[in-house]
Amino acid sequence: MIDWTHFTPESALVGGLMIGLACALLWLLNGRIAGISGITAGTFISAGTERNWRQAFVLGLVLSSWLWLMMAPLPVAEVTGNYGLLAAAGLLVGIGARLGSGCTSGHGVCGLARLSMRSLAATLTFMGVAVVTVFIVRHLL
Amino acid sequence: MKKHWFLSLSAFICGLLFGLGLLMAGMANPAKVLGFLDIAGLWDPSLALVMIGAIAIAFVAFWYSKKMPQSLLKTKFNWPDATAITRPLLAGSALFGLGWGLVGLCPGPALVLAGTGSVEGLIFIVFMLIGFRLVDYFQAK
Incomplete structure (x- = not known):
């Protein structure tokens, strides 16, 4: 059943278009894929100019709430206060995104927009596992 | 100004725009992401609209760029060359989905949230970075 009290179609679509525009600009101007996990990990392992633009992108992302x-x-953010769970989830997301060569942005947005079957496989996998995880946590445990 | 300054400036603006898009879409709020992933409860379809909007714009950019010899800032388009659906891709994506489903955070929204000074966001990011480094360390061996 659709949760009509929380469903925000207009802002979701406008926000999505802004995210898409950010991906489009990074590609058309810099020739680089806007994959957040790859860009963030690259701030440690790349060098020179390849490192600079990645640091600039991450800085922009981190400072975006200041501009907002x-x-x-700022819109409310409801997040669990269980620090152990946050640490475990952060570790899983970090290992998973790096091992799987991308996350929601690199595979889910840019990869699908490139019509990449590899990114479709990755997206279906993480979406499916996330849905099952939420089902277990909310309805079975 | 030198070319690499323009590349960093455009990446910075893309990062800002990406973050503003996440905030606008409500995606920096983990509860909203979990509302999408919880298909058995009251379902909030917002995330699907975010992805449709983002993919639509990025699709046009990728399609248009195929006719361009290089990016607007005169760099080579960095088309991802991997196409194989491998075991690390699927295993990594599954781990990513597990972490994403546990708290509703993925790398982009977590960086935005950490930028607001959220302790929860910071804990997630620290462990996500540890996850990145772990994979890079073992893959380099």
């Missing part, structure tokens, strides 16, 4: 705050109050 100049225009409007």
Whole structure:
């Protein structure tokens, strides 16, 4: 059943278009894929100019909420306060994204937009596992 | 100004725009992401619209770029060359999905959340970075 009280079609679509525009600009201007996990990991292992633009991208992402705050109050973020769970999830996401060569942005947005079957396989896998995980946590445990 | 400054400036703006898009879409709120992944409960389809909007714009950029000899800032387009659906791709994506489903955070939203000064976001990011480094360390061996 659709959760009509939380479903926000307009802002979701506008936000999605902004994310798509960011991916489009990074590709058309820099010739690089906007994959957050690869870019972030690359700030450690790449060198020179390849490192600089990655650091700049991550800095922009981290500072985006500051720019938002100049225009409007920040939207609420409800996140679990269980630090052990956050640490475990962060580790799994880090290992998984690196081993799987991408995350929601690199495979889920850019990969699907390139019509890559490899990214489709990755996206279906992480979406499927995430859905099953939420089902177990919320409805079985 | 030298070319690498323009590359970093454009990457910085793309990072900002990506983060603003996540905030606009409500995707920096893990509860909203979990609302999408929980298909057995009250379902919030917002994330699907975010992806459709983002993929649509990125698709046009990738398609258009096939006719361009190089990027607008005169770099080579870095087309991902891997096409094989491998065991690490699927295993990594599965681990990623497990972590994503546990708390509703993936790398982009976590970086935005950490930028707001959220302790939860910071813990997630620290362990995500450890995960990146672990994989890079073992893959380099």
